[in-house]
Amino acid sequence: MLISPAVYAERRARFFQALGGAAAVLPAAPLVTHHADCEWPFRQNSDFWYLTGFDEPDAVALFLPHRPEGERFVLFVNPKEPSAEVWNGFRWGCEGAVAQFGADLAHPRSELAQRLPEYLSGAEGIAFRVGKHAAVEPLVLQAWAGQLDRAPRSGAAALGLVAPCPLLHALRLRKSPEELDRMREAARISAEAHELARQVARPGLNERQVQAVIEQHFLEQGARGAAYNSIVAGGDNACVLHYTSNNAQLRDGDLLLIDAGCSLNDYYNGDITRTFPINGHFTGEQRALYELVLAAQEAAVAAVAPGQTAEGVHETAVRVLVQGLVDLGLLAGEIDGIIEQGAYRHLYMHRTGHWLGLDVHDVGAYRLGEHHNALEPGMVLTVEPGLYVSDRLAVPEGQPAIEDRWKGIGIRIEDDVAVTEHSHENLTASALKAPAAMER
Template sequence: MKDFEIFKSRRERFLSKLGGKAAIIPAASLVTHHSDCEYPFRQNSDFWYLTGFDEPDAVAIFLPFRPRGEQYVLFVQPSDSAMEVWTGFRWGEKRVVEQFGVDIAHSLDQLPQLLAHYLAGADGIAFRIGKDSSLDTLVFKTWSLQLDKAQRGESCPLSLVPPCSILHNMRLYKDDYEVQRIREATRISAEAHELVRDIARPGMNERQLQGVIEEYFLQQGARGPAYGSIVAGGDNACVLHYTSNRSILRDGELVLIDAGCSLYDYYNGDITRTFPINGKFSGEQKALYEIVLASQLKAIAAVIPGQDAEAVHFAALQVLVEGLVELGLLVGNVESIINEGAYRHIYMHKTGHWLGLDVHDVGAYRLGEYPVELTPGMVLTVEPGLYISDRLEVPKGQPEIHPRWKGIGIRIEDDILVTEKNPEILSKDALKSVDSMQNS
C-alpha cells in the first residue's frame, strides 16, 4: 500500500466516525526562533495523520454529509514564485488535488469567505479550540452567524466539539504501516546508542556524544532527534529532562543517554541507556543498575493484552522498591512504602507513555475510573529509573541517603509493541545487560 493510500484509508475511517459533523483540522504554523528566523517546521500530528501534507498554515475540512468527491477540502498557501525564492516550494491549489488525494482545494486567503459555505448542512462542528487564536475567531464568528440564522428556522451546526476523542483513539492503535515506521525509527535510534557507547571516554564533553548520536540520525535519513537529546553524566542524570549537555564526563561516573530519532513522516524512537563512562560499574552503580534492569524486564513482561499501563508501572515499581529496601535506601513494608509514596524522592515518574507520531503520543490511559486495556497495535515505552540526589526531601521515616549513593542516576527505556502474545521489544538492538554496559 502506497503512502497516499494510507492517508486515504485514515480519512475514510475518520469521516465514517464524524456522523453529520464537519471537522476543521489546521496544520501547524512556523514558530519564530529569534528576530525573523523560524525553527525548523514540524507539522501538527493530527493534520499529518489525515493528510500527509507537510506545509504550514493549511486548513483541512472534512464533510461526511457531502457527496463523494466533495468530502475533503484543503486550504493551502497559493503558489507564489516570489515567496518560494525565500521559503521554498509550495504545492499550491492545483497540485495538491493532483498529488494528495484532495477533493477540492482553495487558496488559504479564501477561507474566511468560504467557511460558511462548507459548514452548511453540518449538524455540528468538530474543532479543537485554543491552538490558533485567529482561526478560533473565524470559526466562532462563522458559527455565530449561522446560529443567528437558526432562529429564523434555517438549519445550522448546533454543537462545537473537539475531534480529539475520534482522532486520538484512531492514533492509539497502530496499523502495520505505522508499526513498520516505528520499527525503523527504533532501529536507527538503537544503532546510535550502540555507536556512542563504543566511543564514550572520560574527559569527553556530553555535547560530543550528543553530536555523534544526532549525526548518525541524519546519516540514516531521519529528520533528526525526536526531542531534545539527553546526555547526562554523573549527577546530571538525576535531572529528568536535562538537556544542557555541556559537562565533562568524569572517570568513575555513569552517563545516561535518552535519545531517539524522528523519521521524515514523524514516527519516533525513544530509547534510554545508562552505562559507566570508564567501562566498569562501581559496586553501588552495579547494584542500582541491576534493580532498574530487573524492574524493566518485569514491566515489559506485563505488556500483554488485557493488562494496562498502570499495571506495567506497578510491576516495575514493586521490583524497584523491593530492591531499594534490600539495599537499605528505603525501610519498611514494601506495600506500605508504595501506598504512601515514600519512594518518590528516588523514583518520581511513571514507567512509560504511548509512542507514535508524538514521542508522548496521544490516547487515553483511563476512561473515567477504568484503565484502558492494552490491545495489539499499541506501542508504549517502558522506562523505570532510580535517581539518587539531594534535590527532593527524604520522606519522614525513611533513611537519609549516604553520600556513596548520591549522584547516581539510572534509567533504562525501550519501545514495546503490544502483540497477540508476547511483547515485542522494538528497540532490542540497543543492548542493556550488565556485561554489555561494561568493557570486557
C-alpha cells in the same frame, strides 16, 4: 518505506465515520518565529499530518461527511507562487493538494473566510479545537454564529462546537501495520546511535561531543533529526530528569545516562534510554542499582500484553524497585506500605512509560473515568523505570538517610514496546542493556 496515500485515505474514512454528521476543521501548524525574522524548522501538527500527509504550514483541512461525494475532503493551501518559492522553497499548491494528497477540492488559503460558511452549512455540528489556532478560530466561530443567526428562518444550524481530539486520538492510539514499520525504522536508527555513543564515550569528553555523535547518526540515516532534546547526562546530572544542558565533562568513575531518539521525515519517533559506566567498569553500588533497574524494566516489559494496562506495567516496575531498594537498605518497611505511602518517590518519581507515535508523548487516554484503558494490539508505549539518588528531594519520614556512596547515581533504562495480538514486541531490543554489554 513511507506510508502510502491509500493509508491516509483509509484514516480519513474512519474519521468520517467517527464524525457522524459533524464537520471538522483542522488547521496545519504555522511557522514559529525563533528570533527577529528567523523561524524554527517547520514541524507539522500531528493530527493534521495523520489525516493528510501534507507537510506545509498554514493550510486548513475540512472534513465534511454531510457533503456529497467529491466534496468531503477539502484543503486550503498556500498557492504556488514563484516569488515566494524562490525564498522559502517548493509549494504543492492547489493542484498538488488534489493530485498528490487526495483532496477532493483545494483552494488558496486566502479564500478560507469566504468559503468556510458554505462548506459548514448543513453540518450537524462543528468539530474544532478551540484555543489553539488563533488565525482560524475567529473564522470558524463567525461561520457558526451566522448559522445560529439564520436558524429561526432556515430551521437548521450546527447544534454545537465539539473538540475533534477524542475521536482522532482514539484512532491514533492504535497503530496500523504501516505505522509499526515506520516505528521499527525509527527504533533501528535510534538503537544504532546509542551503540555508537557507548563506543565513543570516555572520561574527558564533553557531554555535547557524545550528543553530536548520536545526532549525526540520525541525520546520516535519513531521519529528520532528534525527536526531542537529547539528554546526555554524566554523573549527578542524570538525577535531573529533563537535563539538556549537555555541556559538562565526563568524569572517570561516573555513569552516563543517554535519553535520545530520532524522528523520521514522516514524524514517527524512537525514544531510548541507556545508562553505562563512562570508564567501562561499574562500581559495586552502580552495578547493584543498575541490575535492580534492569530487573524492574525487564519485568515491566514482560507485563506488556493485551488486557494489561499502562498502570499495571508501572505497578510491576515499582514493586520490583521497592523490593530491591529494601534489600539494599535504601528503603525500610513493608513493601505494600512503602508503595501505598509513596515513600519511594524520592528515589523514583516518574511514571514507567508513555504512549509513543507521531508525538514522543503520544496522544490517547490512559484511563476513562475510574477505569484504566486496557492495552490492545497496535498500541506502543515506552517502558522506562529508573532510580535517581541525590539530595534534591527530602527523605520521607521513617526512611533511612542515604549514604554518600550511593549519591550521584542516576540510572534509567527505556525501550519502545508494541502490543501484539498475544504478547508484545520490543522495537528497540537491538540497543544492548545487559550489564556485561555496558562494560568494556
